Amino acid sequence: MKLRGLLNTVRAAARAFETQNPHHIPTYNSIDFKCIPTHGRSFTSPRTSSLGLLQDQQFLWHPARYGISTAAERVSDKEADNEISTQAAALEIGLGPTRNDEKPRVVVLGTGWGAARVLKDLNTRIYDVVCISPRNHMVFTPLLASTCVGTLEFRSVAEPVRTIQPALSNAADSYFYLARCTNIDTENHEVHCEAVLNETQGEGGGEKFKVAYDKLVIGTGAEASTFGIDGVYEHAIFLRDVKNAMDIRTKLLLNLMNCEIPGKSVEEKKRLLHCVVVGGGPTGVEFSGELSDFIQRDVHRKFSHVKDLIAVTLIEAKEILSSFDVRLRQYATNQLQKTGVQLKHGMVKHVFPEKLELTDGTEVPYGLLVWSTGVGPSSFVKSLPFEKSKGGRIGVDNNLRVPGFEDVYAVGDCSGYLESTGKPVLPALAQVAERQGKYLAHSLNKLAKSGHARAGSGTSPLEPFVYKHLGSMATVGRYKALVDLRESPDKGGLSLTGFKSWLIWRSAYLTRVVSWRNRLYVAINWATTFFFGRDISRF
């Protein structure tokens, strides 16, 4: 009787709460606060699922700590009432802890190289997987620069995460949430998230919810470094994402067309058509090469009135492509200069809306400014309570675990070996992130087979992650590229330049593109660009 009374009170309290919070509280029908159904299914048993239904895709979650038995032991109904109102007020939307009759859940943060590889290789017969990211696709970053000038279309380099891991679309308890993780509560094994309202900006601001994990993989990448230079965020465009590439292409075409409008001085036209790239790493060099190709081939043909006014300047504080072999660096420098890219040594001090200023006082007017000076830890990573590696990344051990925090792992640009491992922090490269993702997925699959898949179930010995650098490549425009197959700068090895390298570059990346669909897109885009030139429509 007491139990039935309690149940009624629980329902009443929750209904009252639901009325006050129409977006947060679904109708529920179970006595067990830990198992508030339904996600499209109906539950009658109090020991069913930890999910509750809200508008098809969202769930009511209550921390498992509120066991019904505790409340049932209360001596008076009043006490129980008070307890229950407190509990009702603490109700949250989300996915609660998994139970023994459910699959253990791996929560993956991010859809970059590392996270995507974990998702791809995770055994979804063993695990449910929940991916949380402000981006619903993985970006094939090595080909991103080509999309800025229309050599490739944006879709060719974006791989939908649901294609990478189909369970996210069709497995009952696996989900993709377009959201940003805002906090990790390692004590309660849950992540706190905020839905993204505008995917292209990746900003949060939407519904807040929590997801409990058995295993957590952090693959949230890094952020562009600005070194605190004033005006960079406001006036420069980074080259990290498809949205950035779209902005660059739009601005470039807009400037070209604006210059043809009557009434502009030559000086103003030159400024508008001055494309400045800051950062002489592989991304900056490849983008400069792409731009010069675009100018030589397409601007000369399709914007012949202004073709002599357009220019590209690459600004670098040290030397370009510093991680490459000296001979390759020299080749790249010559090649860029041959194609009309001006190389400028200097450090940017301040960025203004139409010009930037170097530390030596030189002023450089620009119409398009692309910033590509490397990456550093994101504000999310900085906010996490984990020990950090050199460079402020999440510190990991040899198995990519975050020491001291059970069931938490980190891969890719957001992570780095702790000094205690005696290993250097690995470079921020797709090949590192991808191989870490592959290693981690296989480790998690192994752990599940040895009975360690659940939260807090310990671990079994795993082989350490071993990274072997396969080499680096970069295009420099005009069907030329560099291929550096040395394992590290101090070791010998093959290095190639020229047209052969360009063929290797193209074939290597074509085979690395994740899906057949995108492989086909890339091949077709390359062919159409070769025969008909780049698309210069501006939308």
Ligand SMILES: Cc1cc2nc3c(=O)[nH]c(=O)nc-3n(C[C@H](O)[C@H](O)[C@H](O)COP(=O)(O)OP(=O)(O)OC[C@H]3O[C@@H](n4cnc5c(N)ncnc54)[C@H](O)[C@@H]3O)c2cc1C
């Ligand atoms: C233009 C360009 C060209 C490149 N070319 C090469 C190359 O040729 N070869 C090479 O090896 N490397 C290259 N790189 C580097 C390579 O892309 C990165 O090292 C790689 O992307 C790192 O992968 P990641 O998984 O760590 O992070 P990312 O790929 O950066 O992905 C991070 C993911 O986390 C998500 N995220 C961010 N914050 C949150 C949050 N709070 N909650 C949830 N999700 C979040 C992001 O939306 C994203 O999906 C290039 C990079 C760029 C930008």
